[in-house]
Amino acid sequence: MKKILRIGTRDSQLALWQANTVKDLLAAAGIEAELVPVKSEGDLDLVTPLYAMGVEGVFTKTLDAYLLSDKIDIAVHSMKDVPTQLAQGIVQAAVLPRASYKDILVFRSGKERQEQYDKIGTGSIRRKAMLLHRYPDCTVDNLRGNVQTRLQKLQDSDWDGAIFAEAGLSRMNLLPDTYEVLDWMLPAPAQGAIMIVCRSGEEDTFNACHKLDNEVTAICTRIERDFLKTLMGGCSTPISALAQIDGDQIFFEGNICSPDGKELLETSKTFAMHEWQTAGADAAQDLLAKGAGRIVEAIRNK
Template identity: 40%
Template sequence: MIKIGTRNSPLAMWQAKEVEQKLQNLGYETSLVPVLSSGDKNLNQPLYSLGITGVFTKDLDIALLNNEIDIAVHSLKDVPTLLPQNIEISAVLERDFPQDVLVRKSSSKNKNLAELKIATSSLRRRAFWLEQFPNTEFSDIRGNVQTRLKKLEEGDFDATLFSLAGIKRMEMKLDFEFLEFMISAPSQGVVAIASRINDVETREILQQINHKETQICVEIERNFLRTLEGGCTAPIGAIAKFDDNRIYFKGKLSSLDGAKTLNLVEEFNYNNSENFGEKFAKAILENGGQEMMKIIKSEIKN
C-alpha cells in the first residue's frame, strides 16, 4: 500500500488523484492521506511575509520524514529548490497549461489593462505587470482558486491572475485572457512527487510514471531559480520547452517595481552533462542581476 500525502484543497486533491490513478493503473494499491499545510492555515498574510520557505510543503515533508506517508504530491512551483535532507523529487507528471491568465470580475469587462486594480500576492506577477503598467494599484489575495474567485467578486479590485492549470484541472468555465508578458513561475503547471531518498523501492516505482521531457525542462528552470535567488523570494520567471532534443528557454528577473528587468532567451541542443539553468542564471547575475538581487533582498526585509 502506497500512502499518498497531499494538501486537502480541491486542486491538491485533484493532483493526488492523478498520481493515484497512474499508480493504480500499474497495479499498485494506494490510499490518500490529506495533510493541512501551514500555507492553507494562514490565508491573511501574503506568502512572502510568512518567513517560511516551502510554506505549502513543510507539513508534507514532516509527514514524509516521519513515515506517516510514502510519497507527497505537490505543485512543483511551490517546492523550494533546496529540499530537506533525505527528500527528493522522484517523479514529475507531464506538464499542462503553464501560463498565467487574467480573470476579471464581471463589472470590469470593458476596462483597459492599464486601468485595472489587480489582486495578487505574487511578487513575480506584480513586478511583471508593473513593467507594462507602472501605475497599477494592487491588493493582496490568498486562498485556493474557489476562494480567490469569491474574493474577486466581493472585493474592491477588478481582476486577479491564476495559473491556467488550476482552472483547467478544476474544469471551471471562466473567461480568461492570456498575457504574453507574464512569464510563468519556474516549473509552473507541473505535478511533482516527492519521496524519501532511502526508500529505494518507492523511488523505483515512481520512475515508472515520470515524464522525462518535463523533468529535463523543470530541472533547467529550477536550477535557474536556485542560482538566482540564493534563498530569497524574488520576481523570477522561467519556462523551458522541449522539442526534438532542442530546448527553448525564456528567463527573467525583475525589480520589485518592474522598472528594471533582465531577460534571457536561449535555444540549444540538450545534453545532460551541462547545467544550463545555472549557466543562464550566472549570465543574468553578471549582467546586473547580482546588484538587483541585493536590492530585492533589502526591500523585502523592510
C-alpha cells in the same frame, strides 16, 4: 509492491485533485494507494502575502515532516511550490506531464480586456512585479486562499481582475468564459507541473513512482529550477523561467524583476539537448552578468 502507499497531500481541492490523479495513475500500474490530507503552514495563514511569510517551502515543509517521520510514503506537490533544495532524506521520484504553464487574468463580472488596468488582485510577488512593470499605474492588492476562495474574492472586490495559473483552474473545471492569457508574463519556474517525492533509500517506492515520470517535463523543470537556484531566488524573489524542447534543442527564457516593477533583466538562450544539465545555471550566469545579483541583494536587505 504489495503495501498500500500513503500519499501525503495538502487538503485544498486542487491539491486533492493532484493527489487523486497520482493515486489513479498508480492504480493503473497495479499499485494501491490512499490519501493522507495535511494542512500546510501556507494554508493556515491566508492573510499574509506569500512573499512576506519569509519561509521557503511554506506549502511543503509540513509534508516533508510527515514523510521523514514515516507518516506517509510519498508526497504530491505543485512543483512551483517546492524549494529548489529538497529537505535532506527526500528525493524527487517523478514529475508528471506538464499542463499549461501560463498565467491568465480572470475578469470580475462586467469587466473585460483593457489597454490599462486600474486594480488587480494577486498574492504572487512575481506576478505583482511583472504587472507593475507593464502597468506602472496599476494598484495590486493581495489575494490569498484556495482557488474557489480567490475566485469569490475577485467577484466581491472592486478589482478589474485577478491573476491565476491556467493549469489550476483548468484542472478544477473552473475556467471562466472570459479571461486574458498573459502571454507577455513568463511563468514561475516549474509552473503547471506536479512533483512526487519520497524518502531516499526507499527503492520500491521510488521505482513505483518513477514509472510515472515524464522525461521532457522533468528536464524542462530541472532547467528552470536550476536557473532559480543559481540566482538564489525563492518565493520572495520575482523570478520567471520557461524551458521548452523542440527536437534536439532547448529554448529558454528567463527574467528577474525588481518588486516595484521598475527594473527588468531578461535572458533568452538556445541550448543543445546534451547541455540540459548545465543550461539553467548558464542562463542564470547571463543574468548575473547583467546585474541580477544587485536585485536579489536589495530584496534580501529589505
